[in-house]
Amino acid sequence: MTLAHLGNRVVAVDTDEARVTMLRNGRVPFFEPGLQEMLSEEVAARRVRFATDFAEVLADAVVAFLCMGTPPRATGDVNLRALETSARPVARHVRGRVIVVEKSTVPAGTAIGLRSLLKKEGQQAQFEVVSNPEFLREGSAVNDDLHPPRILIGAEPEYAFEVMRRLYGSLVAAGASLIETDIVTAELAKHATNAFLALKISFINGVARVCERLGAEVRDVADLMGSDPRIGRAFLDAGLGFGGSCFHKDLLAFHSLAMRAGYEFPLLLEVLRLNDEAVDSVLSTIEEALWSVSGKTVALLGLAFKPETDDIRFSPALRLAERLLDAGADVVGHDPRATENARAALGGLRTNDDVYTACEGAHCLVLCTEWEEFRSLELGRLAGIVADPILVDGRNFLNAAELRRAGFSYYPVGAKREADS
Ligand code: UDX
Numbered sequence: 428m429t430l431a432h433l434g435n436r437v438v439a440v441d442t443d444e445a446r447v448t449m450l451r452n453g454r455v456p457f458f459e460p461g462l463q464e465m466l467s468e469e470v471a472a473r474r475v476r477f478a479t480d481f482a483e484v485l486a487d488a489v490v491a492f493l494c495m496g497t498p499p500r501a502t503g504d505v506n507l508r509a510l511e512t513s514a515r516p517v518a519r520h521v522r523g524r525v526i527v528v529e530k531s532t533v534p535a536g537t538a539i540g541l542r543s544l545l546k547k548e549g550q551q552a553q554f555e556v557v558s559n560p561e562f563l564r565e566g567s568a569v570n571d572d573l574h575p576p577r578i579l580i581g582a583e584p585e586y587a588f589e590v591m592r593r594l595y596g597s598l599v600a601a602g603a604s605l606i607e608t609d610i611v612t613a614e615l616a617k618h619a620t621n622a623f624l625a626l627k628i629s630f631i632n633g634v635a636r637v638c639e640r641l642g643a644e645v646r647d648v649a650d651l652m653g654s655d656p657r658i659g660r661a662f663l664d665a666g667l668g669f670g671g672s673c674f675h676k677d678l679l680a681f682h683s684l685a686m687r688a689g690y691e692f693p694l695l696l697e698v699l700r701l702n703d704e705a706v707d708s709v710l711s712t713i714e715e716a717l718w719s720v721s722g723k724t725v726a727l728l729g730l731a732f733k734p735e736t737d738d739i740r741f742s743p744a745l746r747l748a749e750r751l752l753d754a755g756a757d758v759v760g761h762d763p764r765a766t767e768n769a770r771a772a773l774g775g776l777r778t779n780d781d782v783y784t785a786c787e788g789a790h791c792l793v794l795c796t797e798w799e800e801f802r803s804l805e806l807g808r809l810a811g812i813v814a815d816p817i818l819v820d821g822r823n824f825l826n827a828a829e830l831r832r833a834g835f836s837y838y839p840v841g842a843k844r845e846a847d848s
Contacts, residue, residue, distance in 0.1 A: 428465050429572040431474035433597050439477050440484045450477040458737040458764050461569035485520035490590060492559075493517070494530045503679035505534050514541055518549030526590050528557045532621070532677060534684045535614040538581075555587040558610045560617035565671065566735030577604045581613025618684070621677040622695055627662040628669050629701035635665035635841025636708060645841025646823055665841045667743035667795060667821040668705030670732030675699065675741050705840075706746045709793070709821045712838050713751070716817045717791055721755030724814065726789035728782065729796025729822075731765035739768045744795035747821070748776050761785035763798050783812060791817045797824040806833035 431437040441447050449456055453470045455463045469475040478484045485491065495509035510531060517527060527545060529537060538556045545554040558581035563571035575598060580591045588607055592599070599605045608616075631652075635645040645665045653660025669675075678695050685692040717723050732742040739745055744760070751758045752775045759777040760769055770778045779785035782801075786792055786809055794801060806829060810816045816835040818825070823839045830837045 428462065428469055428475060429569075430594065431469040431472075432465060432573070433595075434474070435594065437469075437475045438484045438488075439475065440479065440481055441477070442479060444479055447477045447479050459568050460566065460735050465569055481516035482520045485517060486522060488521055488525060490526045490528060490594065491517045491521065492528045492530045497531045497533055497676075499676045499679055503683040505532075505676075505680045505683075507533065507537065507540075510537070510541070511544065514544055515548055518545045518547075518552070518554070521549065521552045521554075524553045524555070524586070526555050526557055526587055528559045528591075529614070530559055530561055532560065532617055532673065532680075533558075533614060534680055535611050535618065536684075537614065538610045555582065555584055556610065557582045557587050557591060558613035558617075559591065560613060562617075562620070565738055566733055573598075574601070575603045577606055579606050579608070579613050579616060581608050581610040583610065618677060618681040621673055622681050622698070624662050625669055625674040625678055625702070626694070626698050628664075629698040629705075631663045631665045632668055632705040632708075632841075633701050636704070638841040639708075639843070642843040644843075648841075664823070666705065666823060667709055667747065667840075668702040670741040670743045670746075671738065672740045675702075703746075706743050706750065709747060709819060709840065710750050710754075712819050712840075713791055713793060714754075716819060716836065716838055717815075720751060720791075722757070723790040724757045724759065724788055725751050725791045725793060726786045726813075727758065727760040728786075728792060728794045728801055729798055730760045730762035730769035730778075731796050734796055734798045735764075737762075737764040737768055739765050739772055742769070742796075743821070745769060745773055745776075747793065747795060748773055752776070759785050759789065762796065763800055765796075783808065787812045789813045790815045791819060793819045793821055794824055795821050797822040801825065806830060806835070810834045 446456055453467050455466055493510055493513055495513055497505045497507060497510060500506045510533065538558060542554065542556045560579055562575065578595050578598060580588060582588050592605065595605060631645065631649055634648055638645040638648060649663040650660065652658050653663055678699055682692055682695040713725065714720055727744055727748060730739060730742060730744045732738055732740060748758045748760060759779060761779050761782045762769060766778045766780055769776060792813065810833045818830055818835045819838040821840060827837045827839065
């Protein structure tokens with residue numbers, strides 16, 4: 428959509444007819460702030476259209492972006508089947524000199540296989556493979572895409588760089604830095620970036636465990652660490668840990684890639700272990716606050732893996748819900764956008780579209796996703812309708828003093844425990 432917004436003529440092609448019909452009618456199939464408006468605008472301006480016929484779309488394509496899912500296999504390796512399946516029609520239907528862009532996160536080295544597949548299956552075109560990894564975040568995807576700090580292009584011939592420079596010209600003129608490198612470096616940079624962001628989160632969650640034991644505040648420690656410009660404050664928010672479709676998958680894929688290259692990189696698996704521990708730790712806090720969770724009602728505020736999305740993939744909130752259900756708790760959840768997705772994904776989880784009704788009669792409230800609207804909850808009203816005024820803040824998001832004034836026992840992450848104070 429951003430490419431259309433920048434003035435390019437974009438045709439998106441997919442085999443999923445229902446999805447294509449929905450998009451043709453100007454409707455986005457998931458929630459992402461600003462995307463619906465952008466789609467309506469671009470469809471109305473005829474800068475973007477949606478199709479199911481690969482032959483018709485590809486015949487005069489100059490650049491073909493491969494944007495399909497690259498899910499993990501049981502081994503942790505990336506399943507490249509969708510990428511391969513879509514590369515075949517590209518090979519068969521394009522003409523002339525065409526740039527084929529890896530937009531999906533793929534293991535370093537994928538370009539080599541892609542290039543030979545294109546060459547083998549496409550006799551009437553000349554292919555230039557480019558790696559152009561995506562760094563946008565869900566919940567702020569439109570803004571991230573329109574104002575990227577950097578655009579990474581991995582390519583070989585000058586022609587490929589030239590076309591990509593033209594494509595992103597206006598973003599570069601607006602301040603984005605365009606970084607040009609070779610393909611394998613670009614592919615690897617994407618893995619390393621996601622792994623390092625996940626590492627920062629797991630690191631601060633490990634620090635949080637120590638803070639809990641020593642009576643320090645992890646937020647203060649993170650602020651001090653972050654004030655060192657060599658570290659930076661971003662991605663040092665302790666809590667329930669990371670979810671979403673990228674970090675888990677990419678850590679496993681990076682580990683598996685390194686193993687295949689002959690290097691064991693155990694730190695990557697430790698990042699995942701610490702992330703699981705972050706959920707365990709919040710569960711222990713709930714157990715500590717309630718003595719036993721069996722038969723108690725626990726209300727989860729937030730079910731999406733992060734705010735401003737309805738995406739529940741690898742959501743720490745749902746992992747916590749599962750653990751609570753296993754321990755015999757009655758679990759009810761509310762999310763401003765993801766309630767329906769969560770209900771469909773986790774049998775046994777009760778949900779409610781109204782946050783106050785969800786909290787009614789609960790023995791413990793747990794803030795799992797830091798939606799802005801949770802800041803303006805009427806705490807007095809909440810205190811009056813819960814069975815026990817206990818709030819575990821899995822994201823260190825709410826105001827401790829206000830909650831305590833309203834009569835709540837407040838349990839943040841990475842701080843001295845209420846019971847110890
Ligand atoms: C991530 C990368 O940031 C993005 O560059 C890449 O393109 C895709 O993967 P995304 O998963 O959409 O983006 O969201 P992000 O903002 O990175 O958050 C990921 C998870 O980490 C969320 O569950 C979030 O709650 C958690 N997180 C983030 C923390 O627990 N602490 C932090 O300090 C930051």
